[in-house]
Structure formats: C-alpha cells, structure tokens
Amino acid sequence: MKRLAVLLSGRGSNFLAIHDACVSKALPAEIVCVISNKVDARGVEKARELGIPAFAFDHKQYPNRAAHEAEVIATLELHRPDFVILAGYMRLLSSAFVARFRHRITNIHPSLLPSFPGVDAQKQAVEYGVKIAGCTVHLVDESLDGGPILVQRTVPVLDGDTPDELAARILGEEHGAYVEAIRKLCGGFRVEGRRVVFLLEP
Amino acid sequence: MKRLAVLLSGRGSNFLAIHDACVSKALPAEIVCVISNKVDARGVEKARELGIPAFAFDHKQYPNRAAHEAEVIATLELHRPDFVILAGYMRLLSSAFVARFRHRITNIHPSLLPSFPGVDAQKQAVEYGVKIAGCTVHLVDESLDGGPILVQRTVPVLDGDTPDELAARILGEEHGAYVEAIRKLCGGFRVEGRRVVFLLEP
Numbered sequence: 001m002k003r004l005a006v007l008l009s010g011r012g013s014n015f016l017a018i019h020d021a022c023v024s025k026a027l028p029a030e031i032v033c034v035i036s037n038k039v040d041a042r043g044v045e046k047a048r049e050l051g052i053p054a055f056a057f058d059h060k061q062y063p064n065r066a067a068h069e070a071e072v073i074a075t076l077e078l079h080r081p082d083f084v085i086l087a088g089y090m091r092l093l094s095s096a097f098v099a100r101f102r103h104r105i106t107n108i109h110p111s112l113l114p115s116f117p118g119v120d121a122q123k124q125a126v127e128y129g130v131k132i133a134g135c136t137v138h139l140v141d142e143s144l145d146g147g148p149i150l151v152q153r154t155v156p157v158l159d160g161d162t163p164d165e166l167a168a169r170i171l172g173e174e175h176g177a178y179v180e181a182i183r184k185l186c187g188g189f190r191v192e193g194r195r196v197v198f199l200l201e202p
Numbered sequence: 203m204k205r206l207a208v209l210l211s212g213r214g215s216n217f218l219a220i221h222d223a224c225v226s227k228a229l230p231a232e233i234v235c236v237i238s239n240k241v242d243a244r245g246v247e248k249a250r251e252l253g254i255p256a257f258a259f260d261h262k263q264y265p266n267r268a269a270h271e272a273e274v275i276a277t278l279e280l281h282r283p284d285f286v287i288l289a290g291y292m293r294l295l296s297s298a299f300v301a302r303f304r305h306r307i308t309n310i311h312p313s314l315l316p317s318f319p320g321v322d323a324q325k326q327a328v329e330y331g332v333k334i335a336g337c338t339v340h341l342v343d344e345s346l347d348g349g350p351i352l353v354q355r356t357v358p359v360l361d362g363d364t365p366d367e368l369a370a371r372i373l374g375e376e377h378g379a380y381v382e383a384i385r386k387l388c389g390g391f392r393v394e395g396r397r398v399v400f401l402l403e404p
Contacts, residue, residue, distance in 0.1 A: 112317065194331040
C-alpha cells in the first residue's frame with residue numbers, strides 16, 4: 001500500500017475522487033493526510049468527516065513563505081507519504097520543497113501541456129481556438145507546469161464553448177486521469193530525460 | 203463544387219487522400235491544379251498520371267524568392283482556386299501571398315498546436331514526453347504554424363516510441379483530418395478572433 005498526502009486549497013473534488021479509488025481498492029494506496037493553506041477549505045472539512053488526518057495552515061499567519069512551507073513539510077514528513085498529491089493547492093512550492101520530494105510530487109493542469117501553462121488554461125484554449133483540449137497529470141519540478149508528464153486525457157472544444165463550459169468538460173476527465181496516474185506511479189516508474197516510463201504497464 | 207489547388211514538394215500522400223475524397227464525392231470539390239517547387243516530386247508525377255494539371259517551378263531557377271512566388275501566384279490565379287491546400291510544401295509563403303488568399307490557404311502540422319510548432323514536431327513531442335500527440339489542420343497566416351485551427355486529431359504516444367514511429371502513427375490520422383477540414387471549409391465558415399466556426403456543422 002502506497003501512502004498519499006494530499007495538498008489542497010478548495011473543495012477538493014480530485015481529493016475525493018482519489019479517496020474513493022483508495023476505498024474501492026482501484027488504487028493500492030491510502031490517503032494518510034490532507035493539508036490545506038485555507039482554514040475554510042471544503043476539502044479539509046470533508047477529510048475530517050472521512051476520518052483522515054487534516055491540517056489547515058493559513059499562510060497569512062506565517063512571517064514568510066519559508067516559515068509556512070516548513071510547517072507543511074514537517075507535517076508531511078510526520079506522515080511519511082510515498083507521493084504528495086497537489087489537488088488544487090494554490091501555493092507555489094519552493095525549489096527546496098520540490099527537491100525534498102523529487103519525482104514524488106504530482107499535479108494536474110487543465111490543458112494538454114505544453115500548451116497553455118499557467119492561470120486560466122481553459123480560457124487560453126478557447127481564445128486560441130484549439131479544437132481539442134484536455135488535462136495533464138505531471139510530476140512537479142521547479143518549472144511552472146513543466147514537469148515530466150504522467151497521463152493526458154482529451155476533450156473536444158465545441159464552437160460556442162465558454163471557458164466555463166470547457167472547464168466543466170475537462171473536469172469530467174480530471175478525476176479519472178488523476179487516479180490513473182497514481183495507479184501507474186504505484187506500480188513503479190522511472191524518468192528518462194523528460195519521459196516517464198511505467199514499469200507495470202501492459 | 204469548390205476548386206482546390208494543391209501545393210507540394212514531395213510524394214503528396216495528403217494530396218492523394220484529398221484527391222480520393224473528391225473522386226468518391228466525400229468532398230464537394232475538385233483539384234484544379236497541383237504546383238510543386240521540386241521538379242522530381244512524386245506528387246507531380248502522380249497528378250499527371252491522374253490527369254490533373256501539374257506544374258513544377260524549381261525555386262532555384264529564379265533570381266529570388268519573390269520571382270518564384272510570382273510564378274506560383276500567377277499559376278494559381280489562372281486556375282481560380284477557392285482554397286490553396288499546402289500538402290508538404292517546403293517553402294515559406296510571403297505575407298503578400300498570405301494576404302492575397304486570406305483565410306483560403308490551409309496547412310497540416312504533425313502536432314497538437316500550439317504545442318511543438320516548427321520543424322521535427324514529432325521529435326519535439328517524444329523528447330518532451332507528452333502522452334498524447336496528433337495533428338492540426340489550420341488556416342495559414344503570417345505566423346509559423348500559428349493560424350486559426352480547423353481540425354485536430356490525436357494519437358497516443360507509447361513508452362518506447364521513436365520519433366519515426368510516432369510520425370507514422372500521426373500520419374495515419376493526417377489524411378482523414380485534412381479531408382474533414384476541407385469538407386467543413388466547403389460548407390462555409392467564419393473566423394471570430396482566432397476561432398473558426400463552421401456554418402454547416404450539425
């Protein structure tokens with residue numbers, strides 16, 4: 001059983017999808033803690049209802065970024081996660097944080113990277129006029145949305161789509177994509193250059 | 203019936219797929235001429251076998267780029283195409299050329315644009331480590347592979363793929379994608395900002 005720590009800032013819909021996959025044994029893993037930088041995050045409330053250790057460290061209560069991050073890292077290390085799962089965590093990680101958990105931190109981004117990194121990816125996609133959009137689960141490195149890719153899934157962009165309509169369609173793929181990526185990671189992997197090769201894939 | 207002019211430099215596999223679609227009435231169009239900048243292009247030979255007017259203007263025989271392009275444009279205008287289809291045409295078009303046929307020139311690129319524009323798109327994709335690749339049919343504007351997108355299709359990238367293996371898989375989607383894009387253009391379209399909206403789509 002792999003140990004997962006989830007970092008979030010909001011409602012945590014990806015957190016709940018991953019939790020469901022752990023409970024149903026679709027993932028050979030368990031969520032050992034949830035950490036938020038928002039005390040009122042719905043995801044924290046949900047974690048507590050589910051009996052998962054949950055911590056909210058309000059970054060505004062710390063003198064600086066490093067002090068807040070030190071608390072997050074200390075809490076993570078106490079729970080010994082195999083993987084740190086970012087699920088709507090709205091804080092940038094320092095390069096020290098990334099180095100501490102090298103190739104063990106994952107994130108999901110609502111575009112087919114390397115297209116449309118950064119904020120408002122779905123709006124960027126609509127304005128660019130792509131006909132296919134999607135989401136990308138990747139390992140986190142020091143770059144913005146640029147780490148090695150684990151899983152990508154696609155959705156069509158329809159002629160009249162607003163960014164919100166496209167975002168909802170992409171979100172419908174995110175949960176499955178994130179669970180698939182964690183399942184593959186749990187089976188073992190190696191990183192060759194930028195390419196991720198899974199050891200247990202058929 | 204829409205009139206198509208095809209520009210190519212090589213074997214013209216996309217040209218032949220579009221020709222087949224015209225003959226089988228899958229496209230409400232006919233190819234009225236083929237123009238190459240290579241006198242020994244297989245596509246020119248094929249066009250002549252099929253009875254399609256075909257012209258080879260060796261760019262190295264002209265004093266400069268503009269002189270060569272003037273010959274191409276004159277030949278195009280003689281054949282009054284509705285659309286100018288780039289099918290492996292290995293010459294950049296001047297902005298005057300693009301302006302002359304505004305929103306009537308199409309190209310196909312072997313990536314999911316805006317990812318991996320320019321040369322060796324499939325190699326770029328393999329080295330970046332994307333899990334999904336594909337092709338993009340787009341209107342040509344003054345930018346490099348940056349014009350409004352008509353159609354995109356995807357293929358998976360497999361763990362051990364070489365650039366050549368990925369290129370072959372993408373090519374398998376290119377012919378259908380190009381025919382689909384031309385069929386949609388023939389039904390009427392408008393360009394809103396960068397987004398292409400088709401008038402006859404269901």
